[in-house]
Amino acid sequence: MNNNLFRFKSWLQERELDAFLISNPVHCFYLSGFTGTKCWLLITLAPVPNILITDFRYREQAQEQVQGYEVVIQEESIFQTLSQLFKQYNLKTVGLDQDNITLAVYAKLKEEAPNVNFCSLQDPCGEIRRVKTPDELILLKKAVEIADKAFLHILEYLQPGLTEREIALELEFFMRRLGGSKNAFDTIVASGNRAALPHGVATNKILQTGEFVVMDFGTVYQGYYSDMTRTIILGEPDLRQQEIYQLVLQAQTEVYRNIQPGMRASEADALARRIIEEAGYSENFGHGLGHGVGLEIHEEPRLSPRDETILEPGMIVTVEPGIYIPSWGGVRIEDMVVITSDGCEILTKSPKMLRV
Numbered sequence: 518m519n520n521n522l523f524r525f526k527s528w529l530q531e532r533e534l535d536a537f538l539i540s541n542p543v544h545c546f547y548l549s550g551f552t553g554t555k556c557w558l559l560i561t562l563a564p565v566p567n568i569l570i571t572d573f574r575y576r577e578q579a580q581e582q583v584q585g586y587e588v589v590i591q592e593e594s595i596f597q598t599l600s601q602l603f604k605q606y607n608l609k610t611v612g613l614d615q616d617n618i619t620l621a622v623y624a625k626l627k628e629e630a631p632n633v634n635f636c637s638l639q640d641p642c643g644e645i646r647r648v649k650t651p652d653e654l655i656l657l658k659k660a661v662e663i664a665d666k667a668f669l670h671i672l673e674y675l676q677p678g679l680t681e682r683e684i685a686l687e688l689e690f691f692m693r694r695l696g697g698s699k700n701a702f703d704t705i706v707a708s709g710n711r712a713a714l715p716h717g718v719a720t721n722k723i724l725q726t727g728e729f730v731v732m733d734f735g736t737v738y739q740g741y742y743s744d745m746t747r748t749i750i751l752g753e754p755d756l757r758q759q760e761i762y763q764l765v766l767q768a769q770t771e772v773y774r775n776i777q778p779g780m781r782a783s784e785a786d787a788l789a790r791r792i793i794e795e796a797g798y799s800e801n802f803g804h805g806l807g808h809g810v811g812l813e814i815h816e817e818p819r820l821s822p823r824d825e826t827i828l829e830p831g832m833i834v835t836v837e838p839g840i841y842i843p844s845w846g847g848v849r850i851e852d853m854v855v856i857t858s859d860g861c862e863i864l865t866k867s868p869k870m871l872r873v
């Protein structure tokens with residue numbers, strides 16, 4: 518049994534549950550490796566087997582991909598199938614994922630299985646997923662590497678007269694060619710005044726020399742996401758542009774010098790925030806320093822003033838300070854890093870120069 522499933526079962530035991538019903542597709546994949554779009558998991562305690570429920574379309578795929586689960590093919594409604602399984606294995610207290618089970622699903626479950634005691638709880642996968650396994654780290658590094666290669670490619674491709682959309686498409690196509698299965702999110706290419714928009718998705722605006730271009734993009738490799746941002750200028754930056762860029766870079770460097778396991782996520786955020794605040798730009802850094810990345814583009818922990826998670830080796834987070842000045846422009850620089858036993862390792866290798 519893999520370590521993630523082991524941790525899940527200890528959690529079940531502590532809460533005196535007979536089973537937990539997982540409906541979140543990301544968590545189904547995380548615990549079983551099954552990639553079908555129809556999946557429910559019942560995680561149980563021995564001697565009851567773990568159960569994966571899917572439908573006819575995925576019968577063969579489930580047999581191939583999944584080990585350590587009894588695969589059940591749903592024939593009637595999912596609620597009838599579940600109710601039969603609750604009876605068959607004498608499951609009396611069953612945890613439900615409070616963030617995914619809707620009131621309608623809950624009502625149906627109660628109707629089909631009136632004797633089961635359902636408890637609404639947070640799925641512990643969110644917490645277990647924060648620390649990546651060595652296998653996950655390999656896939657995440659690959660996703661990061663594809664984005665890095667795309668950035669080097671785009672540096673050659675960039676020229677005045679291109680639209681933001683053309684740049685985004687070139688990045689996306691290049692990452693797909695290198696094995697990315699899809700974009701990690703809508704690619705951001707925000708130039709000129711639009712660089713002041715932290716999430717300025719690419720438009721038909723034409724690139725000009727002397728203006729900021731913020732490019733924020735990533736890919737998905739075998740289920741794992743990457744996320745990076747670089748800000749550049751075609752031609753000569755002016756003094757203020759240089760000053761803001763250096764400040765953002767300094768904030769990021771400050772994080773790399775001081776981030777450590779044992780520190781709270783909010784303390785990591787404060788490292789960068791202090792540098793930006795002291796320079797008088799506290800109003801212009803309105804988002805958190807970063808976020809966890811893994812099977813989702815945004816996951817726990819959040820490097821924000823409100824997240825008290827203790828950082829641990831093996832957590833993967835972005836470090837992405839930014840300064841946004843309305844109707845002038847903005848700068849963000851973002852890497853993915855893994856927390857190590859004595860600091861962090863920067864996974865994103867792309868160069869950080871303003872002038873291109």
Ligand SMILES: [Mn+2]
Nearest residue numbers: 744835837851
């Ligand atoms: Mn990000």
